[in-house]
Amino acid sequence: MGERLLVILGGGESGVGAAVLAKQKGYKVFLSDGSSLKEVYRNELNAAGIEWEEGQHSVDRILQADEVMKSPGIPEKNELIIQIRKKGIPIISEIELAYRYKGDSKVVAITGSNGKTTTTSLIYHIFKTAGLDAALVGNIGESFAKQVALDPKPVYIVEVSSFQLDDIIEFRPDIAVLTNITEDHLDRYDYKFENYIRSKFSITKNQKTGDYFIYNMDDEVTMEYIDQFKINSKQLPISMAHENSGAFIKDGDMYVRTGDDFMAMSVYDFTLKGKHNQYNTMAGCLAGTTMEIRKEKIREAVQTFQNLEHRMxxxxxxxxxxxxxxxxxxxxxxxxxxxxxxxxxxxxxxxxxxxxxxxxxxxxxxxxxxxxxxxxxxxxxxxxxxxxxxxxxxxxxxxxxxxxxxxxxxxxxxxxxxxxxxxxxxxxxxxxxxxxxxxxxxxxxx
CATH class of the missing domain: 3.90.190.20 (Mur ligase, C-terminal domain)
Incomplete structure (x- = not known):
């Protein structure tokens, strides 16, 4: 059968990370970028002995692929993608490739239209404060695939976009977080809001009964569509309007419940200010409690979290x-x-x-x-x-x-x-x- 050829379209952070992982796992790898590569990525590919091209796509060669990994920036309407689909070559995203080789490690995945970077960073801070050896990957920082290749960790906290979720097959987070859904990127979804919504909910599609799904029950779009999807994981809502079985805020206090455990904390102790950040903080605390992190550690993390420099x-x-x-x-x-x-x-x-x-x-x-x-x-x-x-x-x-x-x-x-x-x-x-x-x-x- 010989080596499987994985063609990678796009030589940004995720493409190069995927190339490094695939090469390490014995694939024959060819990376193709229609525009030019950054110097740092060229050096990385050369050092790993990976073949690449820039400023063009060698279509005949690409269509020889056993599998194609495409950068999230390339839309389905792209002529090359249409040809690849027509030939029946499977297309995956970088998070799918990384997931394939993550071993026993746990995955926490965060998606949503707004607040996902902050929520992802906060969850990472909670895990680190509790002494967990976690990696922060995805849209934020390093590529997930590169982390799996070069510095594997027992826990990956991954910020994922809807574009990455479009091309998953088996990707399954132990904890999935959906912050909210607003009309965004509709140009990529044939201007059908439903397509974008379906894409966001696919973060839950492979989850099993032992997994968790954290979502915002005050978000109208989420609530309008949640029943249309078969979600097997344990659902943990967050809300400012309803007492629930996940996390909620009432009279200036946040209550977090998972199972029999209960923690309460004043919103005035959150370092993150603003209403949208109260949702992000609830989601982060829930992710922490589902990983059985002690309440004191969660409280400490929420009080010491610094929002990212240069981000709001x-x-x-x-x-x-x-x-x-x-x-x-x-x-x-x-x-x-x-x-x-x-x-x-x-x-x-x-x-x-x-x-x-x-x-x-x-x-x-x-x-x-x-x-x-x-x-x-x-x-x-x-x-x-x-x-x-x-x-x-x-x-x-x-x-x-x-x-x-x-x-x-x-x-x-x-x-x-x-x-x-x-x-x-x-x-x-x-x-x-x-x-x-x-x-x-x-x-x-x-």
Whole structure:
């Protein structure tokens, strides 16, 4: 039979991680990327002796594959994917490949339209505080497959997107978390919201009776569809409106129940502020209790958790204007979530290297929440085209300091200045961390 050929489409973090794992497990591996690879990934592939190509797809060679792993960024409508499907070659996602080789390790998987990065990070913090040797993988940080290949752990905490869930076969988390479902990425689901919803719920499709499913019973979409899926795992709801068998908040206290055990804690002790973060915290605490982590450890973790730097990070409030650093928002969806959580008039700092962004996804949110847009990029033409008619002020700046000064000028007491660029940072900065750091310095210097 010979070696099985695994073709990997897309040479980003997940593609390269999958290539490394597949090569280690004895597959013949060929990685193909239609655009160019980052230097660091080229070096990694060469060091592992993996064949790759960039700037093109050798279709004949790809169609020889026994199996194809595609990057979550490649839609089903892609011509190459259509040909692969037509030939009947199975397509899997990186999380499926990683799952195949994870051994006895436990998997906690988190998905949802909003809040998944925060919830994932909090669960990791709870597990680490309790002394569990866990890895934080998926959309956040390292690729799941690369972690399995190079540094296997007894527990993987994986942030998964709907795109990754679209191509699972056996992937089965011991604990699945669905934070919520809002209309997002509909372009990838033939503009049918149901397709996107089905994709999110597939996180439960292989679960067995001993597994857990944590979901938000206050989320209308989740509740409208939950009965349409056969869910075998033990369901643990979270809510602010209903007392339930999972976790709920009542009169400023959170109660967490799994089985006979019960813990209570004041929401004022949460380091994460804001209503959406109370849901994230409940989900995190439930994940902790299902892993039988002691209440004291969960409580300690929730009181010491620091939100990620550059992810909706409060920098300072100056003369009544709050500055928030969300430099980690390198795509439009991230910016959408950031705006969605704003409850004050917002001056938005937007722009950078655009990866074919469709700014129209932000139009309604911008009209509702944003009073001025400050562009921070070398070429801001598309932003002007998208928003000049929607917002009265759209201006150009060429440095973090200039952007902060301009944004402050358009703000008044009670407003928020939000750096949530929706773009990569390479035109003016080294990376998103550098962009966030320069923004924070400029705010402090005001």
């Amino acid at each position: 990070e409060h920098v300072a409030t100056i003369r009544g204007v709050e500055f928030i650093n969300d430099s980690k928002a390198t795509n439009i969806n991230s910016t959408w979530y950031a705006l969605e959580s704003m409850d004050k008039p917002t001056v938005l700092i937007l722009g950078g290297v655009d990866k074919g962004n469709d700014y129209s996804l932000l139009t309604d949110m911008v009209k509702e929440k944003v009073k001025a847009i400050v562009c921070l990029g070398v070429d801001n033409q598309k932003i002007h085209e998208a928003f000049d008619s929607a917002v009265s002020v759209v201006i150009d700046t060429a440095s973090a300091q200039e952007a902060v000064v301009a944004a402050f000028g358009y703000s008044e007491k009670g407003d928020v200045v939000l750096l949530s660029p929706g773009c990569a940072s390479f035109d003016l900065f080294k990376n998103y961390e550098d962009r966030g750091a320069q923004f924070k310095k400029a705010v402090i210097d005001l």
